Amino acid sequence: MHPQRWGDPARAAALPDSTRGLVELAFGLAETPAAERVAVPPSALADDLLAPLRDALGAEHVRTDDETRRLRTRGKSTPDLLKARAGDLADAPDAVVRPGSHAEVEAVLAWAVEHHVAVVPFGGGTSVTGGLSARRDGFAGLVSLDLVRMDRLVSVDHESMTAVLEPGLRGPDAEALLAAEGVLLGHYPQSFEFASIGGFAATRSSGQSSAGYGRFDALVVGLRVATPRGPVELGSAPANAAGPDLRQLFLGSEGAFGVITAVTVRVRPLPETTVYEGWHWPSFAAGADAMRALAQSGLLPTVLRLSDEAETAINLARPDSIGGESAGGCLMITGYEGTPSAVAAKRTAVTALLTGLGGTSAGPEPGEAWAHGRFEAPYLRDAMLDVGVLVETLETATFWSNRQALYDAVRTALETSLGEGTLVLCHVSHVYETGCSLYFTVAAKGDADPLAQWLAAKRAASDAIVAAGATITHHHAVGTDHKPWLTAEIGELGASVLRAVKADLDPTGVLNPGVLIP
């Protein structure tokens, strides 16, 4: 990736005309180029300190050159991009180390403990919550532990339908290796094209097909973790009663307890067919009630997503048509994957339920357009930042009976903080029997200090989320950005337990310091 932008530089593009028109109308255009040739600070780690690491991993896997360090600096939140665009890469690691095995990860950790060097595990680099912005004060330096070389599909158990994956595998590579075995994982977060298996596990990621395939934490049946005190291996059975489920302690641990070096996941047969169907609803509430009815009837399609009125009006669910004509109301997208007979049976049942609740089918086109453009939004954000528009997303989840109150509270907080003319769009992208997520996209005219402008809005939204009793994050994780609100959610003793586990596994605190743990 580019240090200041999302994704594949070859796919970066200017705003489509329809979007540019909308943006000009709403916010005006203020061409805002990013700083060029941003310098990173010199490495604080002397060559003699790195020598044992070079011996252990091979010199080519211990890098201190500026370009490598630049590309491992922070993640891809809008604040991260704004800092990088403004010429600030002060958080660059002092070195990037690339272990090729569990044993080499343990060697890096032993070295880091010995020399008191902070270690930031790095998978795809797609964190949007400051998960890569570790604290370095008090440490001799900070290394990015890049898992890129650990990219094997280790094994597939076709009878149990499980697969062992290494953490550095990016989403598409994992699916390609699994597809060659006739199976798939089915995990498609927005970051899918760049994010890694280890990152999915460490952040409790959730994908766009979570209704059908489940959250990533629900896919994991086993884990191997390297900690400063040695290895942890978990996963003796799909489920058990052998005390607390410690897998659930490492899922979501964001590199603070250890480095995940292998993940055993549940897989499914490759789907024979995929069918999309759009549905129109007169209101967000009517569509959300229909989602609830589906979830509580055990009738979930593979993909289920509902845009609110504002998001539907500007066509956010189809990035190539943003600002173009919209059908109004609220757009729901359903998608079905599986065997033709299973898809047909599920679709018949879902169609009957949705029709009965007042939904109107919009045919396959809206879903196909969404699927076609679903990984493009982050590129669009770069193009918006280029013309001085502040764009960011945030997300939460709650129980169904609190959905409307949470939605109102977050909207109000964002609109109040960012002022008149702010666009606040929302969709429900993940549903459960008992509740759902709310995913907000925000666009506002950037002011002279867009970073401070956004941080104030984010604070207001986060305060509103906590006050509403909802979660500070449904699938973006805690990182450094959400940490100030975590204690309100899990309580003083919950925070104390996290610190106790951290102190036990990482007694000198070298693992991702400042991230996650309150």
Next chain:
Amino acid sequence: MHPQRWGDPARAAALPDSTRGLVELAFGLAETPAAERVAVPPSALADDLLAPLRDALGAEHVRTDDETRRLRTRGKSTPDLLKARAGDLADAPDAVVRPGSHAEVEAVLAWAVEHHVAVVPFGGGTSVTGGLSARRDGFAGLVSLDLVRMDRLVSVDHESMTAVLEPGLRGPDAEALLAAEGVLLGHYPQSFEFASIGGFAATRSSGQSSAGYGRFDALVVGLRVATPRGPVELGSAPANAAGPDLRQLFLGSEGAFGVITAVTVRVRPLPETTVYEGWHWPSFAAGADAMRALAQSGLLPTVLRLSDEAETAINLARPDSIGGESAGGCLMITGYEGTPSAVAAKRTAVTALLTGLGGTSAGPEPGEAWAHGRFEAPYLRDAMLDVGVLVETLETATFWSNRQALYDAVRTALETSLGEGTLVLCHVSHVYETGCSLYFTVAAKGDADPLAQWLAAKRAASDAIVAAGATITHHHAVGTDHKPWLTAEIGELGASVLRAVKADLDPTGVLNPGVLIP
């Protein structure tokens, strides 16, 4: 319950004739009456030490009389019963205290910390793994913290389909209160009639309808826990990415981290209909493959249970006909609950799949017989112990590809330890996409020291389970009996993490000492 027997004394019965015939043929009959009027040791807690507790809870809720203490001694494993039958109630608590609220639980814990008294949380008293047999050495005494007064349905959220239950509610009472609201939990372990909501959560219980309703840990969306350091409240959303899922640390914590004082569970609409259907399979392997196909096709009935050849032959799935005529092969029981249309649709799909795999329908009768007798087996155990037959159960789980190896290893271990003529029966009672549980029932002629005889067999079976890479317990929990094998399953660091959490929440170690934590 009776201190030496299971359940409701009014339902205790002698062996049915058919069973008595089988038992006589297999093992002989050696009438073995239990000791009468077993004494409990005098209470080690002086009245002045208990005075502040009497002030806090009311004198009637702090009891030291022998009869109350006798009924709170140990659980209901065969070793527990053998000890009690032999006249050993040495583990009796020194007092039984009955807090009526979260605040009163906290008051008991504060008192226990101040006076260094061990505290054993008590729900239904149905532990079969020594979960109530806490260590008392080094403590001033030991109290049983009986949650019987905390038996309210606190609230129902019909939109989110959740309910808040207090921990002392027994299974039938919880379902009756929920039924009055039109909803159900659907959790029916063997211990259902006596076990409690708090116990289900603290032990990660799994019920006979787990295929349809899920394990108890999957039903929990929120928890309130009283610890010596204060309260913990968790459950901000159905799922989130706000760090590790700490709910999963308290589920399965067996009273060692705190006392669960409220549980928020997912509920479902009361089923309009229940239909059972039995299926015959030529072998256990063929039936298990069919179960796997159902689980991996997303076509699970509400109840799914498969007996092996031995269990089918003696009709264990129908307690009123044990030893009677059997159809041979392997009996599978399926059960469907829900609306008539949902049941019909699911049943049609399951029937097509099972028929295609070589199953033969046996109609509704076997399932109805099973459902009728499904809570009777523990009474039968008492009647077997009365005639000198050693009977116990144990269970494990593994991934599908390891099922046969695990089954063979555990059978062999039990048969080798207990000798010729031992009956080892097995069924699969819980399935997942990636694996299943194995539940063994063992009967052998009791020797002069049946307790030592069983402990040797249990050790052999547990060693075999661990050697096979399976879990030491799928749904009976760890207690004291499985603790020697827990470290092999979760590793030295997993055990270290449990100790760290325990030390953080219960610094003086008064909570269920010696239980769970290696």
